[in-house]
Amino acid sequence: MSELPLNLNIDTLTVPEFKEYLPELTAAGGGKISEDARFAKFFAEHPECIDLVRDLEAIADAARSLFDTPAHEPADSVWSNIASKLKQGVTDEESGTPEPEAS
């Protein structure tokens, strides 16, 4: 369960306040806000807020799955260029000049 910002009083929380605190609440970690019992009453009274929170949580969940599914593959020419530069001796990306061979 995440720690609530000091100024936040859930009992008197308004939609604008919720909106203001949401970036901090979602960044706090400690579980999903949509499942946080402390917000159950507020969400029951403001269904648009629970809709928003669930959507943002779904987006964050889906984003994590992108990490495990690298969807793109570089063109074959990328490796050809790398191999070619390695054969020549690796070039320095700053100056474009070859680095000295390792001794």
Place this chain on the structure above:
Amino acid sequence: MTDGPDTQEMELQGLPKMQTKPTPGLFKRNPPIAGEAEAIERAKNGDADAFSKLYALHKRRVYTLCLRMLGNVSEAEDMTQEAFLHLFRKLGSFRGESAFSTWLHRLTVNLVLMHLRKKGLQLVSLEETINPSEEDAPKRDFGSRDPQLSGSVDRVTLERAVASLPPGYRMVFVLHDVEGFEHNEIATMLECSTGNSKSQLHKARLKLRELLRQPEQLVPLDTKEAVQ
């Protein structure tokens, strides 16, 4: 992380050091790959075939990371090339104290950020420099009840939506939600406050929500690039 890539080099170039503590999430998300450790050791000794194997193992992740950060195929390919050339030079400094892919991802992120700075994109203040225009910004009014997303978000559609994000939003979203960097790490990398990073991430998610509600308006990804 004592094994972070290029910390000394980045400092010399005026860039901040990466955070030194390991990120547990990245270890969990980067389990060892069969044959990788052996290939690393052989590549350190100049074995070209072993380096080729490392490229084969990591090319998709590195290229996808570059493409997600840059949103441009040509630049992403150039940066992938740079990342692996840099890897070849720096491989000897990898001591195995972190997952190799974590180390390689950090090296790649540093190179992409350096590239963006060279291009003149100031990352010093996200709010002032890469904040999107008003029309790109998410609509903040959620007083009325909009239709919800279906509960799960399709991966391909999300990729398209991420590609449609303004650069500043995309950068923070990819680094935090996809790559798993913490806000304090992103703040260091982008030279902004952690509050700024949190705010940008929230705006990015709000913008994605808008985009995902109208998936028909998203620009298709280059189908030649996508691996199904």
